[in-house]
Amino acid sequence: MNTARNFYHRPTETTFARRRARHHIGSREGSEAGDGMEIADWRNKIDELDEQIVALLCERAAAAIEIGKLKAQAASPVYEPKREQVVYDRARAKAASRQPESLSGTQIQDIYERIMDVMRSLQKPADTAQAGEDKRHPQQPYIPRQNQR
Numbered sequence: 001m002n003t004a005r006n007f008y009h010r011p012t013e014t015t016f017a018r019r020r021a022r023h024h025i026g027s028r029e030g031s032e033a034g035d036g037m038e039i040a041d042w043r044n045k046i047d048e049l050d051e052q053i054v055a056l057l058c059e060r061a062a063a064a065i066e067i068g069k070l071k072a073q074a075a076s077p078v079y080e081p082k083r084e085q086v087v088y089d090r091a092r093a094k095a096a097s098r099q100p101e102s103l104s105g106t107q108i109q110d111i112y113e114r115i116m117d118v119m120r121s122l123q124k125p126a127d128t129a130q131a132g133e134d135k136r137h138p139q140q141p142y143i144p145r146q147n148q149r
C-alpha cells in the first residue's frame, strides 16, 4: 500500500474539513456510518477494486482470444449459448452465496452479458475486430432485462 492510500486511511482533522467541503457533506460525526469510512475512503476502496477487476478482465479477454483462435482453426461458431449459460449460472450462484448479498442474480447476469458481448467481439475474425479497436458493436445486441430479483 502506498503513502497516498495510507494517508487516506489515517486522515487528519484538516483532511476531514477538506473532504466535507469537497463533498458537501455534514460534520465528521454526522457523516460516519458505523465503520468511519467516508466518501473519499470508499472511493479509494473502489479504485483498488477496479485495478483488480481490470487486470482480471484483461486476463479473461486473453483467454477468450486464445479460444477464438482455436475456434477459427476448427471453423467452430464464436457464439456458444450453452457455455454462456454455465458462466451466468456460476456468476449467479457466486453472487447469491455472498453475505451480505449485494448483487441480485439478474444484476450480476446483466454485467456478465455485457462482458460476454465484448468477449465474442474479440473472437471475431481479425478483419472485423482488432486489438484496440472500438468494439461497441457486438454480435449479440445488449438488451438489459428488468432489474428484478
Ligand SMILES: O=C(O)C(=O)C[C@]1(C(=O)O)C=C[C@@H](O)C=C1
Residues within 6 Å of the ligand: 064, 067, 068, 078, 079, 080, 081, 083, 084, 087, 116, 119, 120, 123
Ligand atoms: O467458452 C467459449 O467457447 C468461449 O469462447 C468463451 C466465452 C466466454 O467469454 O466465457 C465467449 C463466447 C462464447 O459464446 C462462450 C463463452
